[in-house]
Every structure is written in structure tokens, then in C-alpha cells.
Amino acid sequence: MEERRLGPVVGLGTWNTFDNDVALAREVVEAALDAGIRVFDSSPVYHSAEASLGAALDLRRDETIVATKIWAYSVDEGREQFRRQLEWFGRVEIEQVHNLVLWREDLEWLEPERDAGRIGRLGVTHYQSSAFGELAAALRTGRFQTLQVPYNPHERECERELLLLAAELGVAVIVMRPLAQRALLRRPPPPEALAPLREFGVETWPQALLKWALSDERIDVVIPATRRPERTRENAAAGSPPWFGPEERALVESLAVMAPPRGVRLRRHAGNMRWAFRQWRGP
Numbered sequence: 001m002e003e004r005r006l007g008p009v010v011g012l013g014t015w016n017t018f019d020n021d022v023a024l025a026r027e028v029v030e031a032a033l034d035a036g037i038r039v040f041d042s043s044p045v046y047h048s049a050e051a052s053l054g055a056a057l058d059l060r061r062d063e064t065i066v067a068t069k070i071w072a073y074s075v076d077e078g079r080e081q082f083r084r085q086l087e088w089f090g091r092v093e094i095e096q097v098h099n100l101v102l103w104r105e106d107l108e109w110l111e112p113e114r115d116a117g118r119i120g121r122l123g124v125t126h127y128q129s130s131a132f133g134e135l136a137a138a139l140r141t142g143r144f145q146t147l148q149v150p151y152n153p154h155e156r157e158c159e160r161e162l163l164l165l166a167a168e169l170g171v172a173v174i175v176m177r178p179l180a181q182r183a184l185l186r187r188p189p190p191p192e193a194l195a196p197l198r199e200f201g202v203e204t205w206p207q208a209l210l211k212w213a214l215s216d217e218r219i220d221v222v223i224p225a226t227r228r229p230e231r232t233r234e235n236a237a238a239g240s241p242p243w244f245g246p247e248e249r250a251l252v253e254s255l256a257v258m259a260p261p262r263g264v265r266l267r268r269h270a271g272n273m274r275w276a277f278r279q280w281r282g283p
Contacts, residue, residue: 001036001239004220005172006094006146007065010210010239011039012232013176013225020048022055024227029056031229033063035236041148041174041223043069043098044081054088061090067146067174067223069125070106071098078106086118094146094174096123100134107143121145127176129157139165146220150177151213152184153256163218178213178222179206189255196251200242205255206231210238212252215245 001008012032018025029040040057042050050068057064066089072078085092095110097103103124113119123146124138138144139162147166149158155177166173179185188205202208206224213222224235244252 001236002214002241006067006174006220007038008036008236008239009214009219009221010037010236011041011065011067011174011221011223012037012235013223014040014042014049014053015046015225017046017225017227018049018052019046020052022052025049025052025056028227028229028232029053032232032236033060035233036239037232037236038063039065039067039094039174039221039223041067041176043071044084045071045098050085050088057089065093066091067094067096067123067148068092069096069098070110071101072106073101075102075105075109078102079109082110082113091118091120093120094123095119095121096125096146096148097138099126100124100131100138103138111143121172123148123174125149125174125176129155132157132160132162136161136165139169139171142169144171146172146174148174148176150180151175151216151219152178152180152209153212153253154180154184163216167218172220173218175213175219175222178210178224184209184256187258189258193255197244197248200244200248201237201240203237204234207234207238208252208255210235211244212249214239215243215249 018028040053042053068085070078070081072081097106110122114122122144124144125148126135127150149162151158194202194208197208202211210222213219226232
């Protein structure tokens with residue numbers, strides 16, 4: 001698998017996957033590591049995914065890059081989240097301010113933690129294009145080293161400014177939702193439609209979508225989530241060159257038109273995120 005600034009270009013997301021099922025987490029993580037995946041992304045609001053991931057990584061922690069997040073509505077909450085992360089992971093290679101919540105306030109205590117070596121890089125994320133203006137403002141401060149945004153043939157808003165800005169500032173880019181929260185998998189194109197992509201190592205539609213994103217040289221890693229160990233191997237196979245040119249990317253975009261409109265699925269995702277945060281915070 002090719003490596004860029006954050007390591008191997010295919011990682012593993014943990015949103016809505018193994019939650020508090022440590023046995024499943026170990027099975028999926030072990031398969032991912034054996035496939036060459038090294039970047040594992042999580043968050044305090046992904047149910048119990050952080051704790052399960054920490055347990056699953058235990059014996060092979062030195063092989064991995066943990067990218068997790070702070071999402072809290074007070075500095076004290078954020079510090080408590082970080083304290084637990086250190087218990088689970090020992091160190092956080094990429095600590096991201098999730099959805100821009102309190103990003104200015106959190107930087108004041110996160111930067112000293114980075115300087116002390118408990119954090120490797122600081123990043124910022126958001127899943128809604130309406131927040132991309134504030135994301136750009138955060139990047140322009142020069143205080144973030146990574147950016148996480150959605151990017152797939154149905155969600156290309158980050159191309160307008162954020163990818164250009166990240167390249168200008170030397171900020172590494174993590175792609176969430178490379179499969180559009182599975183919306184792009186509902187109606188996959190027929191196998192024969194992928195024939196022109198075979199010479200690029202593409203055997204499946206998910207691989208075509210992952211390679212579509214990674215063929216943009218500004219992207220450092222994609223983080224598809226899965227509960228299936230065998231899917232980690234399939235995803236990892238999309239992380240090797242050769243990469244698509246303009247014609248191959250255009251083909252994937254045209255095939256993606258067959259999938260359902262993004263709005264239905266993405267509205268459901270936004271509702272799920274709000275539910276998860278209410279569950280995490282409690283009454």
C-alpha cells in the first residue's frame with residue numbers, strides 16, 4: 001500500500017461499527033493490521049468505540065496511528081475525554097477537534113499537550129458543507145496540521161476551497177465518508193461497467209470509490225468503516241497505485257449517478273450524530 005504523510009493511504013473508521021464489542025473489534029483490527037492498515041479513526045461520541053479500539057490495539061499498538069477527537073461543550077469535558085484517551089491509547093498521534101466545537105478554546109490546552117509529546121498532530125473536522133467557511137478560517141490560523149472532511153462523488157464541496165487551502169498550507173487531509181455512508185453501495189454498477197478500471201487493480205465498486213478519492217494527490221488517507229474483517233482486506237487493496245487519471249475518475253463519477261440521491265442518507269447521518277452525542281452526554 002502506498003504511504004503518504006499520515007502513513008498507509010487506507011485507514012479504518014469506527015463510526016457505527018463495533019461499539020462495545022471488544023471481540024469483534026479485535027477481529028476487525030487484526031485483519032486490518034494484517035492488510036497493511038495503520039490509521040484508525042474514532043471519537044468519544046462513537047458509542048464505546050474508543051475503548052474497544054484501545055483494547056483491540058493493545059498488543060500491536062506500536063504499529064498503529066490513532067486519530068481520535070475531542071467533542072465537548074466545555075473545556076473540562078474535553079480534558080476528561082483526553083484523559084480517557086491516554087488511558088486507552090497511551091498517546092494520540094492525531095487529535096482532532098470534532099465538528100469545530102470549541103476549537104479556539106480547546107487549542108489553548110491541546111497545543112501544550114502536543115508540545116509535551118502526548119499528541120502528535122492537531123486536526124479539525126466537520127461533516128457539513130455549511131461549516132466549510134469556518135473550517136477554512138481555522139486552517140488559516142496555521143495551528144492545525146490535519147483536516148478531516150467528507151469526499152466522494154456525491155460530496156465534492158471540499159474541492160471548492162478546502163483542498164486547495166490544505167495543499168497551500170501543507171495540511172494533511174483525512175477523508176471521511178468515502179463511500180457516502182454506504183449510500184453509494186446501494187445500487188452498485190454491474191461488474192462489466194468496472195472493466196476499464198481492472199488495469200488499476202479495481203475488482204469491486206467500493207475499491208473504485210476509494211481509489212477515486214485517493215487519486216487526488218491532496219488526499220492522505222481514506223477511513224471507510226466496516227464490521228467485516230474481510231472488507232478491510234478489500235479496502236486495503238485500493239491503496240496501491242496505479243492511480244486514476246481524469247478519464248477514470250470521470251467514469252466513477254458517472255457510475256455513481258446510479259446511486260440514490262445523497263440527501264436521504266446524509267440527513268439520517270446527521271440525526272444519528274445528534275443522537276449519539278445525546279447518549280454520550282447523558283441526561
